[in-house]
Amino acid sequence: MSKNIDKISSRGKTWLKQTEESSKNRDIKFITASSEPVELLATPDMLTDFDYERDLGYPGEYPYTRGVHSNMYRGKLWTMRQFAGFGTPEDSNKRYHYLLKKGQNGLSIAFDLPTLMGLDADDSFSEGEVGLCGVSVSSLKDMEILLDKIPLDKVSTSMTINSPAAILFAFYIAVAEKQGVDPGKLRGTIQNDILKEYIAQKEYIFPPEPSMSIIVDTIEYCTEHLPQWNTISISGYHIREAGATAAQELAFTLADGFAYVEAAMARGLNIDDFAPRLSLFFNAHNDFFEEIAKYRAARRIWAKHLKEKYEAKDERSLLMRFHTQTAGCTLTAQQPENNISRVAYQALAAVLGGTQSLHTNSMDETLALPSEKAVKIALRTQQVLAYETGVPNTIDPLAGSYFVEDLTNKMEQQAEDYFRKIDDMGGVIPAIENGFFQSEIARAAYQYQREIEDKDRIIVGTNDFIEEDEKIEIPLLEIKKEVEEKQIERLKELKQTRDDKKVSNALKQLEEAAAQGKNLMPEFINCAKMYATLGEMINVLKQKYGEYVEPAEF
Amino acid sequence: MARKLRVLIAKPGLDGHDRGAKVVAAAMRDAGFEVIYAGLRQTPEMIVETAIQEDVDVIALSILSGAHMTIFPKVLDLMKENGINDKLLTGGGIISEEDVEKLQKMGVGKLFGPGASTRDAVQYVKEWADEK
Amino acid sequence: MSKIIDELTKGILEGNRNAIARAMTTIENEEDGYVRLLSNIYERIGRAYRIGITGPPGSGKSTLTNHLTKILRKEGFKVGIIAVDPTSPFTGGAILGDRIRMHDLALDKGVYIRSMATRGSSGGLARQATELADVLDAAGYDYVIYETVGVGQVELDIAEAADTTIVLLVPESGDIIQSLKSGLMEIADIFVLNKSDRPGAERMQKDLEYALHLRESDHDWHPKVYQTVANQGKGTEELWTEMKNHRSYLDSENHLVNKRDRRLKNRIETVIRQRIEFHFWDDKRKKILKNYLESEKEKLSPYLLAEKMLEKLLKTFK
Structure with a gap:
């Protein structure tokens, strides 16, 4: 075997030399979307150490490189999940009922920016942003309206919420209890990934340590009371959107994941009680093979670390299930129809990478909230992929490709290098406080931009194949002032009708629980039921924990 | 000593999307400017006060939230009120041509949309400074 | 020209923020009339007490500056902050980001923050930082805080320009005290071990105290080590007390006068050297x-x- 490899290797070198001498390349840089150089040809000598059983195994078997399920998409296609939410709770509620009638059985709730930042609709900082990019929820009252007549024991709900996730989750549980639904039957997901907020999305409130503690509270609470709830969707999507490379997305996301695992274990939780409820969320960028390698490497790294480092025993703990969204940052404002094909390739990479669910972006998303037609095309793109291309019929078809296996190995290697660096800094939180991730990402984003401006990287319609005099139509973003007024009015009414004494008692109890380092989930639920607002709860905790300010390191 | 161009880069609004602002900051540093990076969630009052204290030549705002029609005019008013309307107010974001026209009539400088090159932005600031 | 400068002077003495800003730019760029400007305000300076805060990247300097400023404001003092960041040697540009950490001071009219790049000035930084502080001094600011990252020459310059120098370290910066050669060790009047809730803080404190014990000292002020968690404001009141102690030490037996005389002498020498070179x-x-x-x-x-x-x-x- 090795003699054969030597022969291939030396012959390969001769071939490469001859090729370089005899042929002329196009005048561009041959690099990936992450600015990594790409081999002209992959050959078997790149995989001298390749061991099928050890490195790949069979789908549904350790180390799960080929997929987490044994029959993959033959058993069940990926979930086509499109995320939406807007305006007042009434508007969104109507939309959810429409979707449920159409046969959808999962809800996906997008909140507006004030809610994401833990601000009530009547806060002065919320002005102009209420109900704009999602639904506005300031109290249990809003959540009751949002979920009115929706059978919470039958649907699965995904809530994209992070900093104040525990409180919105408490609202949800309180609505369920009011509906008479046993919380044990609730199914769904909260994103609840605070680390990537500090790293990339920057919608943080408290400093990292207390934020982590609240997240462990949700994990602990779910382990006891909501065993079917997915507690964290550990997200690389936003890290990539902020400009990270594929390897950085992979490494930083998994490092975050391991930090959650360690924090929960430090609380005394048994890894197999919570790890099966963690899932991941990745980006699907332009570089086709690089992306596929990233997903494959992610599964292998997760399984290895959970098994070897954290000693998980339950097989379900080792499975890295993930959601994918195509890369919003690759969409161009110029010739927006081209985005349809970008999204299609990105979706194909995600499916070849074995994703469990997929959101495809709409072609007009760079400019405004997507139009209905654009959303439909995005969904149809997934359906064509699922039903017409034949791609889902066989599992992990690129396995064994010299190129893809080599890329997968390199991805894993780069991630492990980053893990070591992060460990040397004392872990994810000190690395955040030192600005490590932020400056790595900023540097990669800047390099990517320079490559575009130097035309080392071609973006069709933007720096080449430009249509002269193209008018970019920007649809008017309708700022619905009524939504804000309505929400403020509702809060005013709520504050007049609720029992203030009960509210202040509940908030006092929350403050005490925080001071004593207790699990805050029962207090959040109690406050919610007394109609304390999101902002009121957050303010109690701000007094105790302070507010986070970014490091100034570039 | 040679005069250094000083540019304030700030991001109003609640969202945390600072990729563009940071890329522009790095490009301007590399063009030899001194960039005062004020970061996220800056109110018009904070922006103008910072511009005064730092005596910047240029104020550059990154606005993605759609609130440009309220933020730019407010900043302009405060600049006039504080006697610093000799400084250039410019920026980038998702802004329709119609709004760009309106803002420029009010006195806002060039505004850069998605896909714009940082070189154009640097060039624009340099030319503005040369003419001043 | 001189009329403009004299008007600027009047503005500074009235505490006008636009005038302060313009004056600082004039001085930094050594624009026409800057010498006249500095001479104009000369007799109005000397009231402000000048504090230098320096330390390695990520040690929490801006956060500490932020908290100290709040303490000073509570006591009714006006505070000027000069945040120094390095200029890129390759491009001559700089990103000055220290304001991010002080954003809650942005609208306080009793606080003036100015970001300053080191530019090319070899040895001139101490002079320029002093001159910018002079403007704030003349404008009625009671305290001026220089905040800078400790990399090489910069912190020595800042220590030169300050009355009290605070050196910030974190539990992870152990290797810095391993080598006593580090300039940071020599310039400190007070050491602050920030992020002291992190593992390794106690050990770091002991190492630091041991290193200080070994150090030979030619005066009777012995730097102590204070622990803080600046982002929670922990330990900052104690630090403030120690800063006042250092100030009264300097006030006794002419230490402050000597220190400031040294600075004045240095300034005259620098001006002469630079002027001669310029004309030569x-x-x-x-x-x-x-x-x-x-x-x-x-x-x-x-x-x-x-x-x-x-x-x-x-x-x-x-």
């Missing part, structure tokens, strides 16, 4: 140097050339 290198002399490099360097030693060029000037000194 006129086009004619620049040409001589160019010629020498192109065609005479084999024939003449650099010492003889220098001697020859200085000949006339040296005569005037006699």
Whole structure:
């Protein structure tokens, strides 16, 4: 075997030399979307150490490189999940009922920016942003309206919420209890990934340590009371959107994941009680093979670390299930129809990478909230992929490709290098406080931009194949002032009708629980039921924990 | 000593999307400017006060939230009120041509949309400074 | 010109923020009239107490500055902050991001924050930082805080410009005290071990105290080590008390006067050196140097050339 490899290797070198001498390349840089150089040809000598059983195994078997399920998409296609939410709770509620009638059985709730930042609709900082990019929820009252007549024991709900996730989750549980639904039957997901907020999305409130503690509270609470709830969707999507490379997305996301695992274990939780409820969320960028390698490497790294480092025993703990969204940052404002094909390739990479669910972006998303037609095309793109291309019929078809296996190995290697660096800094939180991730990402984003401006990287319609005099139509973003007024009015009414004494008692109890380092989930639920607002709860905790300010390191 | 161009880069609004602002900051540093990076969630009052204290030549705002029609005019008013309307107010974001026209009539400088090159932005600031 | 400068002076003395800003730019760029400006305000300076805060990247300098400023504001003082960041040696540009960490001071009218890049000035930084602080001093600010990252020469310059210098370290910066050569060790009047809730803090404290114990000192102020968690404001009140102790130490037995005299002397020397150099290198002399490099360097030693060029000037000194 090795003699054969030597022969291939030396012959390969001769071939490469001859090729370089005899042929002329196009005048561009041959690099990936992450600015990594790409081999002209992959050959078997790149995989001298390749061991099928050890490195790949069979789908549904350790180390799960080929997929987490044994029959993959033959058993069940990926979930086509499109995320939406807007305006007042009434508007969104109507939309959810429409979707449920159409046969959808999962809800996906997008909140507006004030809610994401833990601000009530009547806060002065919320002005102009209420109900704009999602639904506005300031109290249990809003959540009751949002979920009115929706059978919470039958649907699965995904809530994209992070900093104040525990409180919105408490609202949800309180609505369920009011509906008479046993919380044990609730199914769904909260994103609840605070680390990537500090790293990339920057919608943080408290400093990292207390934020982590609240997240462990949700994990602990779910382990006891909501065993079917997915507690964290550990997200690389936003890290990539902020400009990270594929390897950085992979490494930083998994490092975050391991930090959650360690924090929960430090609380005394048994890894197999919570790890099966963690899932991941990745980006699907332009570089086709690089992306596929990233997903494959992610599964292998997760399984290895959970098994070897954290000693998980339950097989379900080792499975890295993930959601994918195509890369919003690759969409161009110029010739927006081209985005349809970008999204299609990105979706194909995600499916070849074995994703469990997929959101495809709409072609007009760079400019405004997507139009209905654009959303439909995005969904149809997934359906064509699922039903017409034949791609889902066989599992992990690129396995064994010299190129893809080599890329997968390199991805894993780069991630492990980053893990070591992060460990040397004392872990994810000190690395955040030192600005490590932020400056790595900023540097990669800047390099990517320079490559575009130097035309080392071609973006069709933007720096080449430009249509002269193209008018970019920007649809008017309708700022619905009524939504804000309505929400403020509702809060005013709520504050007049609720029992203030009960509210202040509940908030006092929350403050005490925080001071004593207790699990805050029962207090959040109690406050919610007394109609304390999101902002009121957050303010109690701000007094105790302070507010986070970014490091100034570039 | 040679005069250094000083540019304030700030991001109003609640969202945390600072990729563009940071890329522009790095490009301007590399063009030899001194960039005062004020970061996220800056109110018009904070922006103008910072511009005064730092005596910047240029104020550059990154606005993605759609609130440009309220933020730019407010900043302009405060600049006039504080006697610093000799400084250039410019920026980038998702802004329709119609709004760009309106803002420029009010006195806002060039505004850069998605896909714009940082070189154009640097060039624009340099030319503005040369003419001043 | 002089009329503009005198108006600027009036503005500074009235505490006008636009005038302060313009004046600082004039001084930083050494624009026409900057010497007159500095002379105009000279007799109005000396009231502000100047604090230097320095330390390695990520040690929490801006956060500490933020908290100290809040303490000073509570006591009714007006505070000026000069945040110094390095200029890129390759491009001459800089990103000055320290304001991010002080954003809650942004609208406090009793606080003035100015970001300053080190630019190319070798040795001139101490002078320029002092001059910017002079403007704030003349404008009625009671305290001026210099905040800078400790990399090489910069922190030495800042210590030179400060009355009290605080050096910030974190539990992870152990290797810094391993080598006592570090300039940071020499300039501190007070050490602060920030992020002291992190593992390794106690050990770091002991190591630091041991290193200080070994250090020879020619005066009777012995730097102590204070622990803080700046982002929670922990330990900052105690630090403030120690800063007041240092100030009263300096006030006793003329230490402060001596320190400031030294600074004044340094400033005169720097001005003279820079002015002489500026006037010396006129086009004619620049040409001589160019010629020498192109065609005479084999024939003449650099010492003889220098001697020859200085000949006339040296005569005037006699």
